[in-house]
Amino acid sequence: MKQAGLDLGSVNTKLVVLEDGERIYSQVVPSRFDSVQAGIRLLKVYRAEYGEEPKQLVVTGYGRVNFPEGRVITEISCQGRGCHAYFPDYAYILDLGGQDAKVIKKNAQGKIVRFIMNDKCAAGTGRFLDIILKGLDLSSEELKLAADAKPMPINSMCTVFAESEVITMLAKGIPKPEVVAGLFKSTAQRLANFVESVGHPECLIFTGGGAHYNLLIRFLEQELKGKVVIPPEPELTAAFGAALLA
Amino acid sequence: MENRELWERLNMDLAKHDEFLAPLPQVFTELFLNRKNRPAAMGYFDAVVGDVHGIRVHELFAMKEAGAKVFSTFCVYVPEEIVVATGSASIGLCAGAQFTVSSGEKLLPRNLCPLIKSTMGFKLDRICPYFQVSDWVIGETTCDGKKKAWEILNEYIPTYVMDLPQKKDAKDAQLWEEEVREFAAFIERETKVDLTAENLAQGIEKINNKRQALQRLASLRKHNPAPIHGLDVLVINQLAFFDDPVRFAAQVNALCDELDVRVKEGVGVAPADAPRILLTGTPQPLPNWKLHALIEQTGAVVVGEETCTGERYYKDMTEPADNVTDMLANIAKRPLKVNCACFTPNQGRIEDISYMAKNLQADAVIDCTLQFCQPYGVESYFVGRAMEGTIPYLRLETDFSAEDQGQLLTRIEALIEMIRA
Numbered sequence: 001m002k003q004a005g006l007d008l009g010s011v012n013t014k015l016v017v018l019e020d021g022e023r024i025y026s027q028v029v030p031s032r033f034d035s036v037q038a039g040i041r042l043l044k045v046y047r048a049e050y051g052e053e054p055k056q057l058v059v060t061g062y063g064r065v066n067f068p069e070g071r072v073i074t075e076i077s078c079q080g081r082g083c084h085a086y087f088p089d090y091a092y093i094l095d096l097g098g099q100d101a102k103v104i105k106k107n108a109q110g111k112i113v114r115f116i117m118n119d120k121c122a123a124g125t126g127r128f129l130d131i132i133l134k135g136l137d138l139s140s141e142e143l144k145l146a147a148d149a150k151p152m153p154i155n156s157m158c159t160v161f162a163e164s165e166v167i168t169m170l171a172k173g174i175p176k177p178e179v180v181a182g183l184f185k186s187t188a189q190r191l192a193n194f195v196e197s198v199g200h201p202e203c204l205i206f207t208g209g210g211a212h213y214n215l216l217i218r219f220l221e222q223e224l225k226g227k228v229v230i231p232p233e234p235e236l237t238a239a240f241g242a243a244l245l246a
Numbered sequence: 247m248e249n250r251e252l253w254e255r256l257n258m259d260l261a262k263h264d265e266f267l268a269p270l271p272q273v274f275t276e277l278f279l280n281r282k283n284r285p286a287a288m289g290y291f292d293a294v295v296g297d298v299h300g301i302r303v304h305e306l307f308a309m310k311e312a313g314a315k316v317f318s319t320f321c322v323y324v325p326e327e328i329v330v331a332t333g334s335a336s337i338g339l340c341a342g343a344q345f346t347v348s349s350g351e352k353l354l355p356r357n358l359c360p361l362i363k364s365t366m367g368f369k370l371d372r373i374c375p376y377f378q379v380s381d382w383v384i385g386e387t388t389c390d391g392k393k394k395a396w397e398i399l400n401e402y403i404p405t406y407v408m409d410l411p412q413k414k415d416a417k418d419a420q421l422w423e424e425e426v427r428e429f430a431a432f433i434e435r436e437t438k439v440d441l442t443a444e445n446l447a448q449g450i451e452k453i454n455n456k457r458q459a460l461q462r463l464a465s466l467r468k469h470n471p472a473p474i475h476g477l478d479v480l481v482i483n484q485l486a487f488f489d490d491p492v493r494f495a496a497q498v499n500a501l502c503d504e505l506d507v508r509v510k511e512g513v514g515v516a517p518a519d520a521p522r523i524l525l526t527g528t529p530q531p532l533p534n535w536k537l538h539a540l541i542e543q544t545g546a547v548v549v550g551e552e553t554c555t556g557e558r559y560y561k562d563m564t565e566p567a568d569n570v571t572d573m574l575a576n577i578a579k580r581p582l583k584v585n586c587a588c589f590t591p592n593q594g595r596i597e598d599i600s601y602m603a604k605n606l607q608a609d610a611v612i613d614c615t616l617q618f619c620q621p622y623g624v625e626s627y628f629v630g631r632a633m634e635g636t637i638p639y640l641r642l643e644t645d646f647s648a649e650d651q652g653q654l655l656t657r658i659e660a661l662i663e664m665i666r667a
Contacts, residue, residue: 076660
């Protein structure tokens with residue numbers, strides 16, 4: 001039996017298909033401000049390849065309510081389910097998505113017992129990091145140097161103010177690697193506070209597009225004084241969880 | 247007199263007022279009238295909202311023509327009994343519209359509670375006939391934002407401020423009783439009516455009857471399946487501040503009679519397994535129905551509000567007495583039983599929430615704070631700690647705007663999934 005999970009996110013739309021519990025297909029495409037169309041396209045591509053649409057479909061993510069088919073489940077439940085499949089022993093999940101950040105606490109059975117999400121503001125989300133990093137226009141060499149650079153703290157967590165703070169730093173001649181290190185450290189501090197408002201994990205599951213930033217992971221471990229584990233393809237865990245729930 | 251003529255006489259900005267009221271019929275039809283299985287006795291309240299800036303304003307206008315005064319309040323601590331005893335009117339004011347927030351921001355900081363900004367905007371824009379028909383605003387010192395905003399509002403309409411203490415010790419109770427006595431003297435001066443044992447006893451009885459009717463309605467919500475939607479009760483709670491207290495109590499009791507039959511027959515507005523939500527936090531002033539609408543859109547039912555547009559408004563009665571002095575003392579005692587986050591410490595509120603959750607068979611508690619509300623925002627720490635491990639709990643922060651509805655819905659749906667899992 002085939003089960004599919006479609007995660008209609010603000011930045012990317014992701015499809016995961018399972019057959020008898022095993023993953024047979026996954027695909028990620030940019031949402032380009034219309035995750036519903038992106039989802040329809042993804043299913044079409046899948047159908048062209050496999051000849052039929054998956055029998056059971058769960059849709060999740062920001063665009064879920066407007067999607068024409070599938071059972072609707074929130075990204076919180078899906079994320080919890082997907083992470084539980086990888087890490088049944090760890091309770092806390094931090095998900096850093098495009099336009100939100102959330103902390104989820106699950107119990108030993110994988111049932112969600114608590115969650116919080118950031119308030120209506122881009123601060124501390126994946127979009128915040130993307131905007132600032134884009135503005136910095138880094139070379140791969142500069143990004144590498146950031147790993148050992150002294151972090152220059154960024155105080156402002158409003159995306160617009162942080163951007164102007166970064167511009168001021170660069171104008172003062174502060175090297176880009178220090179600014180980048182500071183950006184990740186400041187974000188890690190904010191995210192660690194966010195996690196600790198729910199609990200104090202010895203080991204944190206970190207998912208979403210944000211979990212691809214190695215430097216962020218390192219600072220997060222420092223701030224939390226604990227271990228951070230990343231599932232394989234951390235941007236796919238919600239879609240994977242959706243497929244498991246389908 | 248037609249509504250428009252009345253509004254003109256009240257010096258309202260008619261064009262702006264039309265713009266403000268234009269979306270209301272559609273919103274009200276979608277949220278309320280189109281819903282199935284509503285009690286027939288909601289008809290009265292629907293009619294009041296349907297002409298929310300008409301019927302009642304005409305009544306108040308007529309009262310004024312006959313020599314009475316209109317006093318407007320924002321808070322459950324202001325003693326309505328005293329005003330009603332003199333034959334004048336005590337009404338609550340509109341304070342829950344995004345429409346007027348931007349005007350409020352002309353005079354107030356942006357980083358301020360939307361309730362205060364909305365209030366100020368209603369006066370500046372001259373689109374609230376209740377504000378326009380009022381002789382006085384009765385403010386109180388329940389938070390710093392309000393306390394300072396009254397000083398500005400006083401430049402637009404005479405504003406009397408009651409100094410509410412921040413603790414509930416004996417000396418605070420004494421201060422508050424003095425405040426109530428001063429208020430009584432002020433009302434006597436303004437209305438030119440002396441308080442007597444007779445009229446004050448009547449004032450107390452009228453307001454107590456209103457509270458009793460609301461308590462009866464609240465208590466019916468503990469049944470499963472829920473006999474009435476939370477959204478319908480919210481609108482009744484909101485109208486409780488505006489309407490004529492005697493007529494209102496009779497209408498609430500008529501509704502309760504109908505709900506008694508529903509309960510006896512096991513009829514509800516949602517299936518017996520629908521998640522039951524207790525809401526706690528800051529008030530939802532008219533015309534803000536956002537949170538109840540979102541919660542009930544998911545198939546859940548709101549079974550109680552530990553808020554000022556809920557339990558805090560009606561949970562305590564004023565004890566009767568046989569002379570004016572003792573009556574005023576009793577009037578002063580009642581508000582100090584109300585557990586608002588403006589008090590420190592405020593452990594009683596946590597006990598209220600826990601009791602209500604149990605009594606109403608709630609499956610989850612949603613603690614919702616208006617953006618920039620310091621007392622409730624800070625107190626959420628204790629609410630969360632008390633709920634943790636005992637009942638599923640969600641903390642939300644919002645304002646009166648519509649733009650965060652998607653984000654709120656995601657959180658509420660996830661909570662419902664948590665309960666159902």
